[in-house]
Amino acid sequence: MRVHLVWPAGIADLAAPSGGNVYDRRVSAGLSSLGWDVHEILAGGDWPRPDAAALAELRTALDHLDSGELVLFDGLVACGIPEIVVPAARRLRVVVLVHLRLAAETGLANDVRDELDRRERKVLHSAHAVVATSPWAASELASHHNLSVNLVHSADPGVDSSPLARGTDGASQLLCVASVTPRKGHDLLIDALSTINDLDWRLVCVGALEQAPAHLSQFQNDSRIEFVGPLHGPALEQRYDAADLFVLASRAETYGMVVTEALARGIPVLTTDVDPLPQTVGRAPDGGVPGLLVPATGLATALRNWLTDADLRERLRKAARDRRDMLHGWEHTTNRLAAVLTQATRSSPPSG
Known part of the structure; x- marks a missing residue:
């Protein structure tokens, strides 16, 4: 099965790690290991408020996809640009992965927060499925944006097995x-x-x-x-x-x-x-x-x-x-996400 992954271009920069970037890289590799045909679209620009050139480049990339193809967006890219994602969702199977609600970032001015929230709501209501990174985040996202609980799913991040830390003096x-x-x-x-x-x-x-x-x-x-x-x-x-x-x-x-x-x-x-x-x-x-x-x-x-x-x-x-010993690995995360993507290929277009 083929999936197009629209990630912020910064995920490739290992010198600037973030939880969202790690998650995106790991599920991309995980889907490939499960046999998915993975095509990455790395979106350059200052997301979630990119310049006109970045918007034009992404719009062109999406326009070249065949009708009905499956696209998984990182929410940092998708949620601020309903003018691109909403029309795309009418002909493509769009799934949005939300690491953090745009308006939940600390320190935003009220007018910026309200505008990002409005844009994100439009995008998520157009999607075939939405994925959050914890059950709590999925519930909060559905409640905040008045989304159907059947639309919003969760796929917790995994973690790699690692040796026990030796520590320093045990305390300080x-x-x-x-x-x-x-x-x-x-x-x-x-x-x-x-x-x-x-x-x-x-x-x-x-x-x-x-x-x-x-x-x-x-x-x-x-x-x-x-x-x-x-x-x-x-x-x-x-x-x-x-x-x-x-x-x-x-x-x-x-x-x-x-x-x-x-x-x-x-x-x-x-x-x-x-x-x-x-x-x-x-x-x-x-x-x-x-x-x-x-x-x-x-x-x-x-x-x-x-x-x-x-x-x-x-x-x-x-x-x-x-x-x-109770923590799950990234294969669990990938399997959860793969199930959502598979379901999205069979779903009816969203109503809103």
Whole structure:
């Protein structure tokens, strides 16, 4: 079966990783391994608000597809351009993969947020199917945009098996892997750490810095905090291997792939309790939680408890190692997505 995958061109840049890019690359490879005839269309431009040249190039690529062909769009590309996607959905089988609602990005002006939301709603109502990256995100997407629950599906990200992290001293080495943006809450995390200066801790932040909140620059010379930019391959593996605790202070998430990346290495996690992170963190077979889930206001207390309570650290490490064996791989994700795509080839055109 043939499928055209419309991804933002940046997914090919391994030096600028993101959860969405990793997901797109892995399902593209996974569908190929399942025997699908995969054709990638890499859309250049500044998505979700591209220039006229990027729009023209994408429109031309879609116009060359035969009627009835199956197209899977990354939502970052599709959801801001109803003027292209809605007409295309009248003659093509369009499925949209939504990593994050466009209007859910932190820091948008109200008028920009409202316009992106309006555009996204038009696109999703025209699609033959919509895929979100967690059951919570699928439910939230359907509710927010008044979509039929039969239209919206979920395909959780997978995770690769990895060796157990050795850590550093068992307590003080903290790791955050996330682009340094307002949504990921690095400011919340560092503000919390600044209240426990009497304790020994070190924080490594791995992730792109282009959108870093301005006030974080004051910590660039703090010897306890290291911003290393984006890493991948062995360099990233070394940072995970040295971590005693994984930390993520997000203001919003749709899954939290880096959480399962940490758990795959047996690293306990500390995260904010925004949905769907409690489900992503999950529980070990005995019911133990492999980390600490707290509101943003509880980060400082949770960090202090981790650094001062050896029994707590041992309990969380055991739960993390037990949870590690429960995580599913990328083949599960690909199979879920393949089922949605297959169903879309048999569905009637959407009504709206």
